[in-house]
Amino acid sequence: MKLPVIRHLQKNNDKEKLENTLEVLESFCDHRSVSxxxxxxxxxxxxxxxxxxxxxxxxxxxxxxxxxxxxxMKKVLSSIDK
Incomplete structure (x- = not known):
């Protein structure tokens, strides 16, 4: 995870667009030929x-x-420490 990338995505895209992209990427991962x-x-x-x-x-x-x-980011870092 990269905070500058997260901020960029959050500022330049609406929620619906991010959710749709997430669905497509998750679907892509389900295909057997993905390395x-x-x-x-x-x-x-x-x-x-x-x-x-x-x-x-x-x-x-x-x-x-x-x-x-x-x-x-604090939440992410604390979850890594556990």
């Missing part, structure tokens, strides 16, 4: 899109944009 390397790249894309959606949800709930991004 491990492709899966790694798609996994990174999916995690960044999910991050953008989560940050956008926090903003929609009234949290300032900067705080939403910082809180999301």
């Amino acid at each position: 491990e390397e492709e899966m790694d790249v798609i996994g990174e894309l999916i995690s960044n899109i999910c991050g953008a959606l989560e940050v956008q949800n926090m903003i929609d709930e009234g949290m300032p944009e900067r705080d939403a991004a910082n809180n999301f």
Whole structure:
């Protein structure tokens, strides 16, 4: 996950577009001919899109944009430490 990518996705795309893209990528992963390397790249894309959606949800709930991004990364880092 890369916070600058997450912020870019969140600022430049609406929720519906991100959700549709996520569905397409998940469907692509289901095909048997997808290589491990492709899966790694798609996994990174999916995690960044999910991050953008989560940050956008926090903003929609009234949290300032900067705080939403910082809180999301703190959440990610704390889950890694466990």
